[in-house]
Amino acid sequence: MSRKRIPLNQNGCTANFRIGVPFEQNLQYENGELLTIKTDKHFHGIGMKSVKKIVEKYEGQLEYDNKQNIFEVSITLF
Numbered sequence: 001m002s003r004k005r006i007p008l009n010q011n012g013c014t015a016n017f018r019i020g021v022p023f024e025q026n027l028q029y030e031n032g033e034l035l036t037i038k039t040d041k042h043f044h045g046i047g048m049k050s051v052k053k054i055v056e057k058y059e060g061q062l063e064y065d066n067k068q069n070i071f072e073v074s075i076t077l078f
Contacts, residue, residue: 006019013078014076014077014078015076015077016074016075016076016077017074017075018072018073018074018075019072019073020070020071020072020073021070021071022069022070022071023066023069023070023071024069025037025066026066027064027065027066027071033049034048034064048064048073051073051075055075055077058077058078059078060075060076060077060078061074061075061076062074062075063075
């Protein structure tokens with residue numbers, strides 16, 4: 001198993017990190033929530049919801065987008 005590092009940028013009391021993975025499909029939403037595209041929806045789709053709850057708990061910002069076939073998540077914590 002290989003380990004991956006996520007670069008963390010810190011400026012004073014603000015921390016920001018960005019993660020991008022290859023993704024060649026369109027993002028799908030329902031009621032403003034990002035949906036999983038995996039077929040077994042019962043066991044998938046909770047990751048981004050969990051991240052969103054944590055970011056909201058610490059009054060941060062969460063952004064995600066699909067640009068040039070890269071799904072990118074950006075998180076800022078204050």
